[in-house]
Amino acid sequence: MPSRNERILIDVSSGGFPWLTLVVFLPVLGVAVILLFEEALAKWVALGVSSLVFLVSLPLWVLFDESTPAMQFVESHQWIASPSINYTVGVDGISLPLVLLTTLLTPLCVLVSWTAIETRVREFMISLLVMETATLGVFVSLDFVLFYVFWETMLIPMYLLIGIWGGPNRVYAAIKFFLYTLAGSILLLVAIIVLYFYAGENSFDILMLSNAEYPAWLQAWLFWAFFAAFAVKVPMFPFHTWLPDAHVEAPTAGSVMLASVLLKLGAYGFLRFSLPMLPDATQRFTSVVIFLSVVAIIYGAYMAFAQADLKKLIAYSSVSHMGFVTLGIFVLNAQGIEGAILQMVNHGITTGALFLCVGIVYERTHSREIADNAGLAASMPVYASFLVIFALSSVGLPGMNSFVGEFFVLLGTFMWNKAVATAAALGVILAAAYILWMLQRVIYGIPAQHMASKLHDMNWREIGTLAPLAFFVFWIGLYPKPLLDVMHASVDHLVQKQAKVMTVDEELPLPRWERARPELVEGAGVRVKPMEPETR
């Protein structure tokens, strides 16, 4: 059914095997298995299923063709005939890293909940697995209605995760999370329907909608409709207020899922929809978004300083780090966008790991206050080492993952505007300050006497939870090429589309329909070659 130039964008490298369907729906199958077994076995089944999902997602990485921006592993089946809605899934260089991030983190979430979740384990594991299916579904959907279905489905398991197994103020946090994100998505659904009618394709196919042309006024309208949905999810300043509540109250696994996967959905939405579908509006409003991103970077860091609660501190640092992601996306050059995607993965790994760390110590002391968890170096040396690794990664120490991402984002920002880049770099310095101050107190501070008896070092399960993430911290930090190679083609494709609009806007004040003619903009998208990371 794809028409015109979309045909080129679809290639089937999967050899017809429905890898993506398998990856997406295996967790739901796991739910059925959990229901068959008794409560005590629930976590074993969940661990088995989520590990299996991770293993099944690896072939995606191996078989992925890095040379093309096309969607790969594409499957398309009719779902509803009128209006034409299809079950179409596929991945490209933008979504593949995020799919792998999700499949990697879910088994770790199961592991960290092993003893932390004592009540209603079965329901917990079911929520977690449904969550995994929904988030994976969002990343691979190539049909806008399918995307929206997954996007909204995710709310229910997350609501339950926070509301049932969360902290004392969990009900408030859960409903706040739910209503905030639901309200943000209102305009998204309307925008999807409007796109259907205006694109004239009679289709919800994301690739087709991306290639259609929309008048400037409609683009502006749609841009803010998308923005409302995605900015709440990221969350961008000033829509971030649900995040600290949700993070603090959620159980560890919920926090990890929130930070590592859910927050990525908003940024992914910008990359998949706002940029390719609404290039003119993106150009027009990019400075607004960049301003908000820089505010988020500095404000998040500033707020993180003031927190006495470890989870809240990390939550605000998330706001700051996600500011880098949106900044990278909206400077609209290859460095910025690649940096942003890398930063999304890095944030998923690092912040996820930090939340795991907090969860591990919380299980012992039942407190998240820095004062109660001070001076852990003596009683929990292994734990302290891991915490230092992840904290330094969060700071952006060279040789660790976040450095690469933030470096690329700042590089891209410098090319866009030096003053903005300077302001954003200030965020890095602030991050160093609040993280190191936190480390100083937690690792080397004066131990709280009443907690001393509870502090015993990590067991093998906990080490097993953190070790894979530590591995990725160094791998991406030292040799990010494999990850960057996956992105190049897709990001190039995205940037070229932006560059076309940019060049044409500056040089050819032609009506929109004239601009769309490719012969006018041949060779317009000049891309600065990205710096090869190894040679840095």
Next chain:
Amino acid sequence: MMIPLADLVTILPELIVVSVACLLLVLDPITPSNKKDLLAWMSVATLGICFIMTAGSMGDRVFAFSDLVVVDGYASFWKLLLYVVSGMTILLSIGYLKEERIDLAEFYGFVLLSLTGMMIMVSGADLLVIYLGIELMSISLYIMAGFKRFEARSIESSAKYFILGAFSSGLLLYGISLIFGAAGSTRLVEIAAAVEARGLDDSLILIALMLVIVGFGFKVAAVPFHMWTPDVYQGAPTSVTAFMAVASKAASFGAFLRVMLEGFGGMKPNWNGLILGVCILTLILGNLVAIVQTNVKRMLAYSSIAHAGYALIGLVVAGWVGTGVSAKGVSSMMLYLAVYSFMTLGAFSIVAILRRGGNEGEDLDDFTGLAKRHKGAAFLMLLFMVSLAGIPPTAGFIGKFYLFMAAVNAGLTWLAVVGLIFAAVSAFYYLRVVMVMYMREPSPDQENETRLALSPTATVVLALAAAGVVLFGLYPWPLVSLTATASLP
């Protein structure tokens, strides 16, 4: 005068249902009390037979009794829905009536009589025939609402329903009489012809139109004609409330739409603004007032008002002048009401099975910690609440999606935005039920109560409702294509 046989064959399902209803009323006193269930099964079997008959003749368009009655795809769609809903009501009632100690088999007779009225409403091609249908439906419902005759609340519900129902019927009848004066007939075809000939500014027709809208507004519980709903719904026995909220609403909408399009279709610009206003008021009031309710039945009553507001979006679109827009509005409304039926019946069924002994089972507190006590019931309630809030992957989302598609298609994008904003508002009070069930600890008293009033037939009803909500959410195409083919042109 001989009634032609062909005419009788056309309304055979109605004849069967009404005959069985009368038979039930006769059999009730002579049936031993331990065999009363048989009568319920008899009525369910009747509905099954009628379902097969109507489904078999689907797609024909037959007029009968000199064009007073029409059986077309549109009427058949509503009838199929009404059979299913009535059947589920009866199955739910078998256990529930025993629990309430009002297990009289004449109840099933009234369900069938009321159903006959609804079938006549959706098949009527003449305002008076539709009026007769409305009366047959309403009078049966007045009796059913007061079935707990030893309970003041139930009597109050019945009396309120009767007085306001009679009032609205009076308005409708007054409108019909004015129409008769203006058009010389009460047949929809001739009303349409009169509207065509006399133009849009005939004040007699305008007043009549207004009265008809007010009359139907009462029946579908649209604001500002909704005042009877909360008290009536709260006081009536739960299975009757479910039946009223679902079947009578569906039938009233079915007749309303046909009258507006086939009778007053020529003056759409005169009435669509009015319907639009009613629609928005209904969305606002239904959703906002539902927020403060602590009684689940009353909350569901306001929620049913809110959902009438959504269904009215379909009518607004159907009344929008534009090519190909109208039919989309009609079919999206049909789809919405079908979906609404499953989720609302499901929600009321949960309320019904919580009724046990001294426990009313309708206060929000009665749901506290339900997930700990009865996992299955809590999960089903979660499903119905999520679907009512319109969150995918449930059928409630599909229903809203098609409504908003139709609205945007007609150029009413802002109306879709308003609808979605109130969908988000509604999530707040639907999720509160989920919150109470899943996130609060049951009190010691509640923990000791181990059993639900879950009869095998109620299980069937819950399974059907849940299947409807899930299947039409995941694979809505059969229902969508059915509404598309059965839609009024």
